[in-house]
Amino acid sequence: MKNKNKFCQHKDVFERMNYLYQASYLMATSNRVAASYFGNNMVACAKKAVLRMEPDLKRSICKWCQSPLIPGESARVRLLSNPLKGLRWTCLTCMNIRKFVMRKGYKLWLEQPESIIETLDFTAKSKIKTHRNVALQKYFPRRKNQMKLVLKILQIF
Numbered sequence: 001m002k003n004k005n006k007f008c009q010h011k012d013v014f015e016r017m018n019y020l021y022q023a024s025y026l027m028a029t030s031n032r033v034a035a036s037y038f039g040n041n042m043v044a045c046a047k048k049a050v051l052r053m054e055p056d057l058k059r060s061i062c063k064w065c066q067s068p069l070i071p072g073e074s075a076r077v078r079l080l081s082n083p084l085k086g087l088r089w090t091c092l093t094c095m096n097i098r099k100f101v102m103r104k105g106y107k108l109w110l111e112q113p114e115s116i117i118e119t120l121d122f123t124a125k126s127k128i129k130t131h132r133n134v135a136l137q138k139y140f141p142r143r144k145n146q147m148k149l150v151l152k153i154l155q156i157f
């Protein structure tokens, strides 16, 4: 594995897109305009850095207004049987319709094993089990308990 420690290109853009996607989902029920704004920013980030979104992620936002599609809240989902079996997603913000045909045995290109050329591991260096990290965990086991405490305290408030 010569590419094990390869630098993750556009990591900052991916992090920003992740943040904007989460913000968009949070705002979906309370403020649709803000949700659409965050979704729009996320798509703009991807376009500027020429990055592609995963199809599952791409299908979970509206193609026209970029607001998140949550079934029952911001989108209406209906089954279609004629002429082809599929799903019809209606965005309740802009009322645009998107149809997805469901064929038996059909898989997206990314779901097929031939599409994977190489798998890169971008695990942070601190999380990789090195001799030093193992020793630190051995001699300072409290750190983990302290983190649990902090998390519990955060859950209370």
Ligand SMILES: [Zn+2]
Residues within 6 Å of the ligand: 062, 063, 064, 065, 066, 067, 091, 092, 093, 094, 095, 096
């Ligand atoms: Zn829409």
